[in-house]
Amino acid sequence: MKIDHSQPLEYGTDQNQLNILGFWIFLGAEIMLFATLFTAYFTLEGRTGSGPTPGEIFEITPVLFETLLLLTSSFTIGLGVHAMRLGRKNAMLTFFTITLLLGLAFLGVEIYEFMHYYHVGATYQTSAFTAALLTTLGTHGGHVTLGLFWGTFIILQVKKRGLTPETANKSFIFSLYWHFLDVVWIFIFSFIYLKGMM
Amino acid sequence: MEFFERFAIPHPSPAIYASMVAIGLVSIGIIVGLTYFKKWGYLWREWLTTVDHKKIGIMYLFSAILMLFRGGADAIMMRAQLSTPDAKLLDAQHYNEIFTTHGVVMIIFMAMPFIFAFMNLVVPLQIGARDVAFPRLNALSFWLFFAGAMLFNISFVIGGSPDAGWTSYFPLAGNDFSESVGTNYYMIAIQISGIGSLMTGINMMTTILKMRAPGMTLMKMPMFTWSAFIANVIIVFAFPVLTVALLMGTTDRLFGTNFFTTTNGGMDMLWANFFWIWGHPEVYILILPAFGLYSEIISTFSSRNLYGYKSMVASMVLISLLSFLVWTHHFFTMGQGALTNSIFSITTMAIAVPTGVKIFNWLFTLWKGKIRFTVPMLYSVGFIPLFTIGGVTGVMLAMSAADYQYHNTMFLVAHFHNTIIPGVVFAMLAGLTYYWPKFFGFMLNERIGKWGFWLLTVGFVLAFFPMYITGLDGQARRMYTYSEATGFGPLNLVAFFGAALMAIAFLTIVYNIYYSFKNSPRNIGSDPWDARSLEWATHTPVPEYNFARVPQVASSEAFWDMKKKGHQLFKGDFKKIHMPNNSGVPFIMGMIFFLAGFSFVFALWIPAVISLIGIFVCMALRSFEKDHGRYISIEEIEETESKLGGAK
Numbered sequence: 001m002k003i004d005h006s007q008p009l010e011y012g013t014d015q016n017q018l019n020i021l022g023f024w025i026f027l028g029a030e031i032m033l034f035a036t037l038f039t040a041y042f043t044l045e046g047r048t049g050s051g052p053t054p055g056e057i058f059e060i061t062p063v064l065f066e067t068l069l070l071l072t073s074s075f076t077i078g079l080g081v082h083a084m085r086l087g088r089k090n091a092m093l094t095f096f097t098i099t100l101l102l103g104l105a106f107l108g109v110e111i112y113e114f115m116h117y118y119h120v121g122a123t124y125q126t127s128a129f130t131a132a133l134l135t136t137l138g139t140h141g142g143h144v145t146l147g148l149f150w151g152t153f154i155i156l157q158v159k160k161r162g163l164t165p166e167t168a169n170k171s172f173i174f175s176l177y178w179h180f181l182d183v184v185w186i187f188i189f190s191f192i193y194l195k196g197m198m
Numbered sequence: 199m200e201f202f203e204r205f206a207i208p209h210p211s212p213a214i215y216a217s218m219v220a221i222g223l224v225s226i227g228i229i230v231g232l233t234y235f236k237k238w239g240y241l242w243r244e245w246l247t248t249v250d251h252k253k254i255g256i257m258y259l260f261s262a263i264l265m266l267f268r269g270g271a272d273a274i275m276m277r278a279q280l281s282t283p284d285a286k287l288l289d290a291q292h293y294n295e296i297f298t299t300h301g302v303v304m305i306i307f308m309a310m311p312f313i314f315a316f317m318n319l320v321v322p323l324q325i326g327a328r329d330v331a332f333p334r335l336n337a338l339s340f341w342l343f344f345a346g347a348m349l350f351n352i353s354f355v356i357g358g359s360p361d362a363g364w365t366s367y368f369p370l371a372g373n374d375f376s377e378s379v380g381t382n383y384y385m386i387a388i389q390i391s392g393i394g395s396l397m398t399g400i401n402m403m404t405t406i407l408k409m410r411a412p413g414m415t416l417m418k419m420p421m422f423t424w425s426a427f428i429a430n431v432i433i434v435f436a437f438p439v440l441t442v443a444l445l446m447g448t449t450d451r452l453f454g455t456n457f458f459t460t461t462n463g464g465m466d467m468l469w470a471n472f473f474w475i476w477g478h479p480e481v482y483i484l485i486l487p488a489f490g491l492y493s494e495i496i497s498t499f500s501s502r503n504l505y506g507y508k509s510m511v512a513s514m515v516l517i518s519l520l521s522f523l524v525w526t527h528h529f530f531t532m533g534q535g536a537l538t539n540s541i542f543s544i545t546t547m548a549i550a551v552p553t554g555v556k557i558f559n560w561l562f563t564l565w566k567g568k569i570r571f572t573v574p575m576l577y578s579v580g581f582i583p584l585f586t587i588g589g590v591t592g593v594m595l596a597m598s599a600a601d602y603q604y605h606n607t608m609f610l611v612a613h614f615h616n617t618i619i620p621g622v623v624f625a626m627l628a629g630l631t632y633y634w635p636k637f638f639g640f641m642l643n644e645r646i647g648k649w650g651f652w653l654l655t656v657g658f659v660l661a662f663f664p665m666y667i668t669g670l671d672g673q674a675r676r677m678y679t680y681s682e683a684t685g686f687g688p689l690n691l692v693a694f695f696g697a698a699l700m701a702i703a704f705l706t707i708v709y710n711i712y713y714s715f716k717n718s719p720r721n722i723g724s725d726p727w728d729a730r731s732l733e734w735a736t737h738t739p740v741p742e743y744n745f746a747r748v749p750q751v752a753s754s755e756a757f758w759d760m761k762k763k764g765h766q767l768f769k770g771d772f773k774k775i776h777m778p779n780n781s782g783v784p785f786i787m788g789m790i791f792f793l794a795g796f797s798f799v800f801a802l803w804i805p806a807v808i809s810l811i812g813i814f815v816c817m818a819l820r821s822f823e824k825d826h827g828r829y830i831s832i833e834e835i836e837e838t839e840s841k842l843g844g845a846k
Contacts (some may be wrong), residue, residue, distance in 0.1 A: 021408055028434055029396055128456045133445075150821070156822075157821070
C-alpha cells in the first residue's frame with residue numbers, strides 16, 4: 001500500500017481519500033433524512049389530536065443534561081482526533097472512550113425521557129405529534145446507539161493494530177459521524193424543545 | 199393452521215394458482231439444473247460473490263429484463279381487461295393489484311436497475327478507472343435491490359399484492375382500506391431496494407469525482423458519465439425523503455402510529471408531498487442517464503462530436519435543480535390553492551426550456567452528420583419526435599387550471615408513458631444494443647433488431663395515442679371497466695392491439711439475443727461501431743482490470759482523437775494492479791435483508807429481530823476484517839493482454 005506522508009495519516013492512501021469523500025456524501029444524504037424528519041415534525045407539531053401538546057410534556061432539566069453530555073462528547077472526540085494526529089495512541093484511546101461514555105450517558109437520559117413521555121400519556125400511538133416527536137428523537141437516538149457500537153469496535157482495532165492508515169481513517173470518519181449527530185442535536189434542542197416550551 | 203392462514207392470498211384466482219405452480223417448477227428446474235451441470239461453485243465464485251462492476255452491471259441488466267416481462271405481463275392483463283366494455287376478465291380488486299404492481303415493478307425494479315446496469319458497466323470504463331470507489335458496497339447495493347425486488351414479487355403468491363396504486367396514497371393505503379399485507383410488502387420492499395440505490399448514488403459520485411483518468415477534467419468527461427453523475431446527485435438528495443416516508447407508512451400500518459391517518463392529528467397529504475418530493479426527482483434519475491446514452495449514440499452514429507457540450511451539462515444541472523421544485527404538479531387538484539398551484543405550474547413549465555436545449559443539441563449533432571441507421575441509432579432518432587410529443591402534452595398538464603380537466607384521466611397515463619417509454623425504455627434498448635458487443639463479445643443481429651424497433655414503435659403509438667383521446671373524453675384511469683355507452687370501446691381495443699405488438703416486440707428483442715448468441719461471429723475487435731469514448735479503447739471482452747495501463751486523456755473525445763489525430767492514450771510500462779477480493783458477505787446480507795423484510799411484512803417479530811441482529815453482525819465482521827485486496831502481477835497482465843490480441 002502506497003502511503004503519502006505529506007498528508008495526515010487518515011488521508012494517507014487513495015482508498016482513505018475515497019472513504020472520506022464518500023462519507024461526506026453520505027452525510028449529505030443524512031442531512032436530507034433529518035431535514036425530512038424535521039419537516040414532518042413541524043407539519044405535525046400542532047396536530048395533537050386528543051393527546052398532550054409539546055408544552056405539556058417537555059421538561060427542561062433532562063434536555064439540558066442531554067445537550068451538555070452530547071456537546072461535551074463532541075469536544076472530547078475532537079481532542080481524540082487531535083491526539084491521533086500527534087500519534088499519541090493512548091491519549092486518543094482515552095478521549096474516544098470518554099466520548100463513548102458521554103454518549104452512553106446521553107442515551108441513558110434519553111431513555112429516562114422516553115419513559116417520562118410514556119407515563120404522561122404521550123406514546124407512539126397517541127397522536128401525529130407524538131409519533132413525529134418520537135420518530136425524530138428515536139432516529140437520532142438510534143444513530144447514537146449505532147455509534148456506540150461502531151466506536152467500540154474502532155477502539156478495539158486501534159488498541160490491537162495501532163495507528164495505521166486504515167484505523168486512523170476509520171477513527172476520523174467516525175469522528176465526522178459523531179460531530180454530525182451533535183449538529184443534529186442542536187437543531188433538535190432549538191427547534192423542537194425550546195420552540196415547544198416557548 | 200392459523201399461523202399459515204396469514205400467508206394465504208386474500209383474492210385468489212386461477213391465474214395466481216397457475217403462477218404459483220410456474221414459480222415452483224422454475225425454482226426446482228433451476229436448482230436441479232445447477233446441480234446436474236455442477237454449476238454451484240461457478241455461480242458462487244463468479245457471480246454471487248463478485249465485486250467486479252462489469253459483472254454487477256450484467257446482473258442488473260438481466261434482472262431488469264426479467265422485471266420488464268413481469269411488469270409487461272401486468273400491462274397486457276390491464277389492456278386486455280379494458281379492451282372491451284364491461285369485460286369480466288379481472289375483477290376490481292385484481293385490477294387494483296395489477297396496476298399497482300405494474301407501476302412499482304416498472305419504475306423501481308425495471309427502470310432503476312436498467313440505469314444502474316449502464317452506470318456500472320460504462321462509467322468506470324468511460325473515466326478510465328479500474329473499478330468503482332467501493333466495490334463491496336456496490337455488490338451490496340445490487341443484492342439489496344435484488345432482495346427488495348424478490349420480496350415485492352412474491353407478494354402476489356404469499357399474502358396478497360399491494361392494491362393502493364404505485365403512489366400508495368393514504369388513507370387508501372392505511373390499514374382501514376388496504377387490509378391485506380400487500381401494502382406492507384410495498385413499504386418494505388421499496389425501502390430495502392431504496393437503501394441499495396442510495397449506496398449506489400454515494401458510490402458513483404465518489405467514483406466520478408475521484409477516480410477519473412489523469413487529464414480528464416470535469417468538462418472533458420463523456421456525456422453519459424456527466425448524466426450519471428447528475429442522476430446520482432439527485433439520488434443522494436431524493437432517496438432519504440422516500441426512506442423517511444416509507445418508514446412512517448410502515449409504522450402507521452404495523453404499529454398503529456398516526457402520521458397519515460385521518461384521526462388523532464394525522465395528515466394524509468404529508469404522504470402525497472413526501473412521495474412526490476422523491477417521486478418527481480426520480481423521473482429525472484431515470485431520464486438523465488437515458489439522455490446521456492442518447493448523446494453517446496447520436497454522436498457516434500452521426501460521426502460528429504456532440505453539439506453544445508457545455509450547454510448539455512448546464513441544462514442537466516438546471517434540470518436537476520428544477521426537479522426538486524415541481525412536486526406539487528402531481529396533485530394540483532388536491533386543494534393547495536391558486537397561488538401554490540401557479541408557482542408549481544411555472545416551475546414545471548420551466549423544465550421544458552433546458553430539455554428543449556438538449557433536443558436541439560441532438561438535432562444539431564445530426565445536422566450534416568454522416569448518419570448510420572444502426573439499431574441503437576434508430577431508437578435514438580425515434581426518441582426525438584415521440585419524446586417531444588410527450589413533452590408537449592406535459593406542458594398541457596402543467597397548466598394547473600387546465601389540469602382540472604385532465605387529472606386522473608387516461609390523458610395523463612398517455613402523457614407519462616409517452617415520456618418514459620421513448621425517453622427511458624428506448625434509451626435502455628438502444629444502450630443494450632450499443633454496449634452488447636463490448637460486454638458479451640458479439641453483435642446483436644441488425645435485421646431482427648430493426649424488426650424489434652419497428653414493432654415496438656408502432657405498438658407504442660397504437661397503445662398510447664388513443665388514450666389521449668379517451669382521456670380528454672373523460673375516461674378515468676384506475677377504473678377496471680366502463681360501460682358501452684361511453685364509446686371508449688373501439689379506441690381501447692386499438693390500445694390493446696398496440697400493447698400486444700409491444701409484447702411481441704420485446705419477445706423479438708429477447709429472441710435476438712438468443713439468435714445472435716448462436717449465430718453472430720466472434721472476434722469483432724474492440725471497437726465495432728467506430729465509437730468515440732474511452733470504453734471502446736480497451737479489449738473486448740473487457741479484462742478484469744479494465745485497462746492494462748491507465749489512459750492519459752487530453753481531450754473530451756480521447757479515444758476518437760487517438761484514432762484520428764494520433765494522440766497517445768497509453769504510455770509507459772505495465773505496473774502491477776491492485777484489485778479487491780471477492781466477498782460473500784454482500785450476498786448473505788442481501789438474503790438476511792430479504793428475511794428481515796419478509797418477517798416485518800407479516801409482523802413476525804422474533805425472526806425479524808434475529809435477522810436485524812444478523813445484519814449488524816455482518817457489519818461488525820466487516821469492521822474487524824482485514825482485507826487489502828490482491829495484486830495482479832505484470833506477467834499475468836502481459837499474458838492476458840497477449841491472449842486478448844496485443845497490448846492496449
